[in-house]
Amino acid sequence: MKITIIGAGNVGYHLSQRLVEVGHVVPQIFSRQTNKAVRISRIIRANPIDNISSLQDNSNLYIIAVKDDAITSVAEKMRKRLPGNTWVVHTSGSTPSTVLAPHFNNFGIFYPLQTFSINRMADFLNIPILVDANKELMRNKLFQLAETVSPKVHFINDEQRAKVHVNAVMVNNFTNHLYSIAEDIMRKEELPMEVLIPLIQETSKKVALYPAREMQTGPAIRGDDATIQRHLEFLNGYKNYKKVYEMMTESLKKMHNSQHPSS
Amino acid sequence: MKITIIGAGNVGYHLSQRLVEVGHVVPQIFSRQTNKAVRISRIIRANPIDNISSLQDNSNLYIIAVKDDAITSVAEKMRKRLPGNTWVVHTSGSTPSTVLAPHFNNFGIFYPLQTFSINRMADFLNIPILVDANKELMRNKLFQLAETVSPKVHFINDEQRAKVHVNAVMVNNFTNHLYSIAEDIMRKEELPMEVLIPLIQETSKKVALYPAREMQTGPAIRGDDATIQRHLEFLNGYKNYKKVYEMMTESLKKMHNSQHPSS
Numbered sequence: 001m002k003i004t005i006i007g008a009g010n011v012g013y014h015l016s017q018r019l020v021e022v023g024h025v026v027p028q029i030f031s032r033q034t035n036k037a038v039r040i041s042r043i044i045r046a047n048p049i050d051n052i053s054s055l056q057d058n059s060n061l062y063i064i065a066v067k068d069d070a071i072t073s074v075a076e077k078m079r080k081r082l083p084g085n086t087w088v089v090h091t092s093g094s095t096p097s098t099v100l101a102p103h104f105n106n107f108g109i110f111y112p113l114q115t116f117s118i119n120r121m122a123d124f125l126n127i128p129i130l131v132d133a134n135k136e137l138m139r140n141k142l143f144q145l146a147e148t149v150s151p152k153v154h155f156i157n158d159e160q161r162a163k164v165h166v167n168a169v170m171v172n173n174f175t176n177h178l179y180s181i182a183e184d185i186m187r188k189e190e191l192p193m194e195v196l197i198p199l200i201q202e203t204s205k206k207v208a209l210y211p212a213r214e215m216q217t218g219p220a221i222r223g224d225d226a227t228i229q230r231h232l233e234f235l236n237g238y239k240n241y242k243k244v245y246e247m248m249t250e251s252l253k254k255m256h257n258s259q260h261p262s263s
Numbered sequence: 264m265k266i267t268i269i270g271a272g273n274v275g276y277h278l279s280q281r282l283v284e285v286g287h288v289v290p291q292i293f294s295r296q297t298n299k300a301v302r303i304s305r306i307i308r309a310n311p312i313d314n315i316s317s318l319q320d321n322s323n324l325y326i327i328a329v330k331d332d333a334i335t336s337v338a339e340k341m342r343k344r345l346p347g348n349t350w351v352v353h354t355s356g357s358t359p360s361t362v363l364a365p366h367f368n369n370f371g372i373f374y375p376l377q378t379f380s381i382n383r384m385a386d387f388l389n390i391p392i393l394v395d396a397n398k399e400l401m402r403n404k405l406f407q408l409a410e411t412v413s414p415k416v417h418f419i420n421d422e423q424r425a426k427v428h429v430n431a432v433m434v435n436n437f438t439n440h441l442y443s444i445a446e447d448i449m450r451k452e453e454l455p456m457e458v459l460i461p462l463i464q465e466t467s468k469k470v471a472l473y474p475a476r477e478m479q480t481g482p483a484i485r486g487d488d489a490t491i492q493r494h495l496e497f498l499n500g501y502k503n504y505k506k507v508y509e510m511m512t513e514s515l516k517k518m519h520n521s522q523h524p525s526s
Contacts, residue, residue, distance in 0.1 A: 068487065094482070094490045113458050115465055115480065120472075128458040154458060163452050164459070166494045166508075167445035171459050172466045173481030174511040175438045180475040180518060182430035189426050195376050195391040195417060196427070196434050197471045202378055203435045204467035208460045209383075212443040217378065218436030219357070224331065227357045231429045240517050245429075247510045248437040254503050255443060 001145060004055065005029045005046075006074060007065035008036040010116035011091050015065060015149075018124045020044040022148045028056060052077040057086070061145070063110055064090040064100075072099050079103040087138055089131075093165040096158040097132060108133025108142055111161060112150070115172055124149055130156040130164065181241050213255070220252040264408060267318065268292045268309075269337060270328035271299040273379035274354050278328060278412075281387045283307040285411045291319060315340040320349070324408070326373055327353040327363075335362050342366040350401055352394075356428040359421040360395060371396025371405055374424060375413070378435055387412055393419040393427065444504050476518070483515040 001024050005016045008031035016026050017040070026046040031037035037048030049055070055062075055078060062082070066074050071090050078088065088100055089108040100107035111130040116122055129146040132155060133139040139155070146153040156164060179200065186193045206215050219227040228249060235242035264287050268279045271294035279289050280303070289309045294300035300311030312318065318325075318341060325345070329337050334353050341351065351363055352373040363370035374393040379385055392409040395418060396402040402418070409416040419427060442463065449456045469478050482490040491512060498505035 068490070094487075094493070114462055115469070115478075117469070117478075120469070123461075126461045128461065130458065152458070152461075154455065156454075156458075160452070160454055162493060163448070163497060164454055165490075166497055167448055167459055168462055169481055169494065170441045170445045170448075170504075170508070171463050173479070173483065173515070174441050174507075175463070176466055176470070176475050176479055177511060177515050177518070178433045178437050178441075179470045180479060181514075182433045183470075183475050184518075185426070185430055185433075189423070191419075191423055191427055192417065195393065195415070195419075196430055198386075198389045198391065198415075199377055199431055200434050200438070200467050200470055203439055204463050206378070206380070206383070207439070207442045207446075207463055212439050212446050215378075215380075216436070216439055216443060218432055220436065224357075227331070227428075230357070230425060231432065234426060234429055240514055241433075243510065244437075244514050245433070247506065248440060251444075251503055251507050252436070252440050255440070255447075 001025070001061060002027060002059045003061045003063060003145075004059040005063050005065060006052075006078070007031065007091075008033075008040045008048075009065065009067070010118060011112065012063075012065035013040050013118055014116050014122035014124075015063065015091065015112060016040060016044050016046070018122070018149050024145075024148070027059060028054075030055070053081060055081040057082050060087065061142075062086060062088045064088065066090075068092050068095045071095055075100050075103045087133075087141075089133070089142065093130075093161060093168060096162070097134070098158065101134070106133065106135055106138050108138055109156075109158070109161065110142060110146065111156075113164070113168065125151060128152040128154060130154050130161055132157050132161070178244075181244065185238060185241065216252070216256065218252070220249040221256045264288070264324060265290060265322045266324045266326060266408075267322040268326050268328060269315075269341070270294065270354075271296075271303045271311075272328065272330070273381060274375065275326075275328035276303050276381055277379050277385035277387075278326065278354065278375060279303060279307050279309070281385070281412050287408075287411070290322060291317070293318070316344060318344040320345050323350065324405075325349060325351045327351065329353075331355050331358045334358055338363050338366045350396075350404075352396070352405065356393075356424060356431060359425070360397070361421065364397070369396065369398055369401050371401055372419075372421070372424065373405060373409065374419075376427070376431065388414060391415040391417060393417050393424055395420050395424070441507075444507065448501060448504065479515070479519065481515070483512040484519045 029046045030049045034050040041048035087106045088104045089110040097109045109132045114127045129150045131142040131146050292309045293312045297313040304311035350369045351367045352371040360372045372395045377390045392413045394405040394409050
């Protein structure tokens with residue numbers, strides 16, 4: 001397929017490379033920041049553009065991979081260069097596909113569920129792609145396209161994707177925040193963060209193999225209140241983190257002592 | 264060295280195998296549950312015992328790897344079979360080494376900082392061992408012993424280890440709880456948990472390479488209150504998890520908008 005990429009941030013950077021790698025053509029890649037468009041265009045041999053008005057209208061698909069709050073304004077500008085029946089998708093986990101509806105008749109989602117960084121290789125064989133579209137034909141074509149990029153493709157509609165995104169926040173944003181808390185405390189206490197890294201990695205490996213709930217350990221679920229008290233006393237020096245500790249401990253106890261863990 | 268292991272749970276099971284693997288001798292391994300002592304004794308060719316009164320007194324070191332709340336009573340029973348100057352350590356992250364002081368003159372810690380499961384191989388090349396003892400000679404011998412088991416050995420005293428343990432709870436117990444929350448919501452919403460696994464694993468890989476704080480993403484730190492509101496509305500169906508979401512979001516904002524993230 002001929003696929004134009006709008007956005008050369010973390011997602012655009014990696015996704016455009018993967019598309020070219022598996023045989024698709026990316027004729028143009030857009031970024032407001034010229035240097036970003038140029039950097040990736042050299043790798044994928046696309047034409048870098050830094051103005052939407054330079055968009056050509058002959059691609060099979062346009063993938064918008066910009067920040068959530070820019071999707072609508074970008075789509076609006078794109079519509080001035082492209083016919084209304086152009087196929088347009090965005091890559092966001094949290095924005096509904098329907099924000100594209102005012103501008104295009106054929107719209108959808110192409111959401112690679114992973115945290116991307118420019119400096120880190122993206123392993124698309126292990127990146128789920130969640131797709132959807134408002135028309136059956138486009139929906140199926142997007143699925144086929146996604147299958148050329150990753151073996152893990154799912155139809156997930158806007159409502160479902162919003163729910164998946166809440167949980168992505170839980171397991172990525174919040175987990176990383178717990179890592180940051182540990183990092184901060186270890187640094188201030190002059191202890192080596194590296195002693196915690198194998199534990200972090202083993203914890204994340206186990207969840208791929210066993211239900212997390214069954215793997216749960218720690219003072220909160222074994223009712224070891226003496227240890228919890230010692231931890232809380234230490235955390236008096238870290239008021240914000242103490243709140244996190246108290247609340248997570250409470251939530252853990254609720255989940256493991258109750259038949260209705262979520263209420 | 265000749266090392267007797269008291270306890271055949273997750274830690275005793277893996278640590279005793281590793282000690283034998285690197286050339287030490289484990290003459291006896293104790294478990295209250297006979298079948299557990301027998302199971303591991305077959306692998307490491309130790310004599311299984313299910314009664315502390317069967318302990319022989321000719322080992323160089325006795326490692327207590329039982330649950331925290333059993334350490335004191337086990338040490339008390341051991342003292343009836345062993346001289347007061349016997350070298351005794353325990354493997355706990357949260358219990359001070361000094362709980363052994365009423366019973367033995369030479370006591371310390373041998374704490375492998377990892378989450379162990381019987382069914383999962385333990386990679387000791389990647390498991391930090393935190394050691395300490397109340398006497399200089401024993402302290403150094405324990406360090407040398409630990410170095411035969413793992414390349415990652417640290418002297419960490421009781422006070423430091425208590426701090427490390429708080430952070431182990433943060434990055435293991437609480438992280439795993441976030442995984443459990445996601446698992447529960449995904450199951451109830453009939454969505455496949457597997458789409459979140461690569462994200463979980465990438466998040467944990469990044470923290471080994473970059474400061475977690477600098478890697479932080481998500482609606483909380485980009486001030487995307489519209490997304491946060493949508494998430495909170497969805498979580499009205501999950502009151503307990505909604506509290507976790509609110510508190511983690513608040514803590515994230517505090518850390519990233521303030522010069523004093525912990526207060």
